Amino acid sequence: MTATNTTPLAPDEPLPHRKIIRSWTTPFAKRSTAFALLLTVFEFLIYGLAIASTVWFENPIMKIVMGMVTGFIIGRLFILGHDACHQSFTDHRRLNRWLGRLLFLPSLTPYSLWDVGHNVVHHGYSNLKGFDFVWCPKTVEEYKAMSRGQRILERLYRSGWCPWLYYLVETWWRRMYFPSRKEMPTRRRVFILDGILVTVAAALWIGALVWAAIATQQSVWLTLFAGFVVPFIFWNGMIGMVIYIQHTHPEIEWYENKEEWAASQPFVSTTVHLTFKYFGRRLLHNIMVHTAHHVDMSIPLYRLPEAQKRLEEMLPGRIVIQYFSWRWYFKCARHCKLYDYANKRWLDFKGAPQPAFDAK
Numbered sequence: 001m002t003a004t005n006t007t008p009l010a011p012d013e014p015l016p017h018r019k020i021i022r023s024w025t026t027p028f029a030k031r032s033t034a035f036a037l038l039l040t041v042f043e044f045l046i047y048g049l050a051i052a053s054t055v056w057f058e059n060p061i062m063k064i065v066m067g068m069v070t071g072f073i074i075g076r077l078f079i080l081g082h083d084a085c086h087q088s089f090t091d092h093r094r095l096n097r098w099l100g101r102l103l104f105l106p107s108l109t110p111y112s113l114w115d116v117g118h119n120v121v122h123h124g125y126s127n128l129k130g131f132d133f134v135w136c137p138k139t140v141e142e143y144k145a146m147s148r149g150q151r152i153l154e155r156l157y158r159s160g161w162c163p164w165l166y167y168l169v170e171t172w173w174r175r176m177y178f179p180s181r182k183e184m185p186t187r188r189r190v191f192i193l194d195g196i197l198v199t200v201a202a203a204l205w206i207g208a209l210v211w212a213a214i215a216t217q218q219s220v221w222l223t224l225f226a227g228f229v230v231p232f233i234f235w236n237g238m239i240g241m242v243i244y245i246q247h248t249h250p251e252i253e254w255y256e257n258k259e260e261w262a263a264s265q266p267f268v269s270t271t272v273h274l275t276f277k278y279f280g281r282r283l284l285h286n287i288m289v290h291t292a293h294h295v296d297m298s299i300p301l302y303r304l305p306e307a308q309k310r311l312e313e314m315l316p317g318r319i320v321i322q323y324f325s326w327r328w329y330f331k332c333a334r335h336c337k338l339y340d341y342a343n344k345r346w347l348d349f350k351g352a353p354q355p356a357f358d359a360k
Contacts, residue, residue: 028307054227063226071234110194127270137339160333163240250357
């Protein structure tokens with residue numbers, strides 16, 4: 001097959017080189033700086049309104065509800081920053097870097113550390129054990145070697161109820177917020193500066209809420225809980241769950257052998273395209289249109305659906321497409337506990353192979 005071939009690939013044909021696959025999506029890698037800036041302004045406006053509502057409402061339940069809404073808007077801001085970090089948001093590299101830092105501040109994400117962990121490690125080695133660390137499944141031997149407390153934590157992480165705890169502890173705290181030398185042996189000045197930047201942002205956020213609570217004669221602690229703690233926990237749950245379902249599925253394989261992993265064309269075979277009813281895809285800025293993103297990170301989020309459609313036309317039956325429902329999500333969480341890398345199958349916590357999985 002050549003780069004100019006427009007005939008869909010037969011099911012029994014080997015996947016072509018990544019350059020050929022990327023040639024199918026190249027027409028969609030066109031960025032609009034004006035549209036990117038418009039999206040940024042719009043998202044920050046609704047973020048400001050959401051934060052203000054956690055103070056404006058005096059009813060505790062409404063405060064918490066609006067705190068959850070704020071956490072969701074933080075996730076939407078982060079998705080824009082994710083594009084900027086990939087240099088796919090605007091046409092200007094320096095503008096992308098500074099917009100990325102700005103868009104990451106509400107989620108308290110240090111830009112440079114996310115860049116290394118996500119752009120270099122995750123995209124460079126998706127689903128390869130020993131490299132891609134996010135939601136990498138444990139083996140039976142690793143699980144048995146854990147302390148009792150660690151095993152309890154692993155069960156909580158993979159229960160389906162605690163993606164917020166997983167991301168907060170295993171990703172944000174351990175690997176992004178002033179990580180130790182064990183977690184990040186490479187030490188760069190920009191890592192420290194970005195850590196300080198998000199710390200200042202958190203201090204200003206907390207300080208503004210304290211001032212607002214005093215000025216409106218409300219409980220400082222309730223206002224901080226609704227306006228800071230709830231949004232931050234909700235955001236961690238949102239990103240933790242998004243990353244989980246993008247790369248965890250009974251039809252998606254994990255690898256521990258680099259040669260085997262490379263031969264699997266991982267930029268196509270290790271991601272899931274999640275589909276939704278109604279406006280679910282748009283509410284998440286197309287972040288679940290994930291195969292096209294892994295094939296070509298230069299495609300902006302607002303062109304991913306077109307690129308994904310093209311890939312699915314050219315690679316019929318090769319891409320895992322999953323309709324999202326909460327029923328499916330919890331079935332997946334019950335199924336995907338430990339992993340047998342040699343036989344490419346999921347195991348339960350006792351090490352027994354999981355039964356066939358109905359993804360509906």
